[in-house]
Amino acid sequence: MTEASLSHPSGEPAKLDSAAIEQFETLIGKQHCLTAPADVDPYCHEWRDKFFGKTGLVLKPGSVDEVSAIMKLAHDQNFAIVPQGGNTGLVGAQTPDSSGDQIILSMERLDKIRSIDPGSNVAIVEAGVVLERLQSAAEEVNRLFPLALGAQGSCQIGGNLSTNAGGTSVLAYGNMRDMVLGVEVVLPDGRVMNCLRTLRKDNTGYDLKHLFIGAEGTLGIITAASLKLYPRPCDQQVAIFAAESPEKAFALFSLARAHSGSMLTGFELMPRMGVEFAIRHASGVRDMMESPYPWYCLVELSIGSPAVDGRALIEAIFEEAFEAGHVVDAVLAESRQQAADFWHLRHGMSEVQKHEGGSIKHDISVPVSAIPAFLARAIPACEAAIPGCRPVPFGHMGDGNLHFNISQPVGADREAFLARWEEINSMVHAIVIDMGGSISAEHGIGTLKRDHLPEVKDPVEMDIMRQIKRLFDPKGLMNPDKLLKSDRLSDQDIKK
Known part of the structure; x- marks a missing residue:
């Protein structure tokens, strides 16, 4: 050679x-x-x-x-x-x-759980550890790692960090960024930055780990992380409430939050259309109520103290919400298996759409209180643009993040429908931006939304992001053209 x-x-x-x-x-x-x-x-x-x-x-x-x-x-x-x-x-x-x-x-071979310290509530894990495995390891020492995703059986911690994953527990525990104490990163030139600290308080200047969390592999390779663990709840109560409108669902959320505070660890919104897709295509899913309703809310309470009667609390929430007209029906999980079945319905809602043909997807966020107004604008706009389309907006109502997906009309040509992806995205994103929201709540930018990023970011913010990219990766070799268009420097420029 x-x-x-x-x-x-x-x-x-x-x-x-x-x-x-x-x-x-x-x-x-x-x-x-x-x-x-x-x-x-x-x-x-x-x-x-x-x-x-x-x-x-x-x-x-x-x-x-x-x-x-x-x-x-x-x-x-x-x-x-x-x-x-x-x-x-x-x-x-x-x-x-x-x-x-x-x-x-x-990163699949970097799959070691290096240590778990239940006393300090910290786990140090490598990037290739599958999320579900970390959840199980935490459970073995009576601790909780709260990140929960539909893909938790195959997604890896490094990817969760690189995309700042959210999931269904953001309401109580925050995004992945909020669960990290330190990271180990290999920089584009091969140097290793070891910041695997386990301290809760470390006020020593720039907190560099946050540059790599959510950077989608464009600044370096996260190889390990020190992550926060939490006490396991002594009781969890899960229920599905039926509501007649997103406005009623938001009223239920406000009531549940007022009653339970930080014990409210999940609040997911699901439309009837998405539930019907899951009943048709997901294994083990059945209709949970005798009558169909336009909207459903999956509510989870996590109880930290045996002094709190979780069952009485969620029943009180239902009774008050029912009397106020916020909900019309509810089913409370009677066992851990039934609670898992409720979450199985929710976590499978994205995948089942594949069986209904093409799906144009959006991962958006708006202020929590603005979700009903967003749906009131976005759903009719899509139905007017594509008559017969089937909107399936679902997701994390408690933190303002919806997966606003549009399934093709029954019998429509899949490719012709998907050819309108950019058109529908632009229309929906315009509504999101007008309402002070984000075009990417938890999935990231990648190549799908890269060219739209300058439209929604402050120009100075974009300029600083480009400068950071050039500082860490002047040759533009790290995940080129993801998140930002590559801006390579020549070898001569790098030596200056």
Whole structure:
């Protein structure tokens, strides 16, 4: 192998050839370098089948030292790197481009739970640990890791951090950013920044970990994190309430919050259309009430003290809400299994839409109190634009985040419907922005929303983001063209 075989134009990513692959095989072993098309294909497209890419190489390092060696080689030779966790993202941030030259760096072998300290309520885990496994490990020591997602059986902690995942517990515990005490990060040039602190209070200047949380792998590779654990509730009460309108659902939320305060750990809004999809297509889901209703609210209370009667509390919420006309019916979970079934219905609501044809999706947030007004504007707008379309807005009403999805009309041409994705997105996002909301509440930006970001961000904010990107990744090799369009500097510029 000669230097000439790895030559490349200054400032441009290198081409991936057999000589380059050999170098990476030397670093981590040939068995951890996937090159066969059948082996790499699952890493090149996401589960919704919206984003596709190509690569000649998937790397699966097993330690932070191997990640560091990979990044140093990639930086020195100008290889573009696409970090990937469980490949459950929804905006294309984990998908390579079509060139075949971007290298996928899979974190799946960095899967150690390094330590759990129930006394300090801290777990130190590597990026490839599957979320559900961390939840179980916390439960074994009578602790709770509260992040809860529909993809928790396959998503990984590194991806959760890189996208600042939210999920169904944000109302009580916050986003992933709020659950992190420290991170270990490999920078684009291979240096390791070890900030795996476990302190609750550390007021020593810039809190650099937050630059990498939510950065979608564009500034470095998160290889491990120290995460907050919480006491396990001694009781949980879960119920589904039926409401006639989003306004009534919001009134229920306000009442439940007033009664239970921080014990209200979940409040999810679901439309009848989404429930019907789940009944038709999700295993083990049945209609939970004798009569259909336009809207449903899944409510969860987590009780921390045996002095509080959780059952009496949720029954009191129902009685007062019913007398006030906020709700028309309810079913309270009678067992842990029934509570799990209620959550299964909610968590499966996104996936079941695939069986109904094309779905145009939005991950938006507005002020919590504005959700009814948003739905009153956005639903009729979509129905007017595409007669017969089936809106399925659902999600985290308690924190203002809705997955505002639109399923195609029955019998419509799927591709023709999906061809209107940008048009419908622009229309819905215009309403969101007018109401002071966000076009990405928890899924991130990736490539799906990258070009819309300057439309919703302050110009100075965008400029600072670009400066941060250039500072950490001047060659533009870290997850190129995700979140921000790549702004590569030449080797000569970097040396200045």
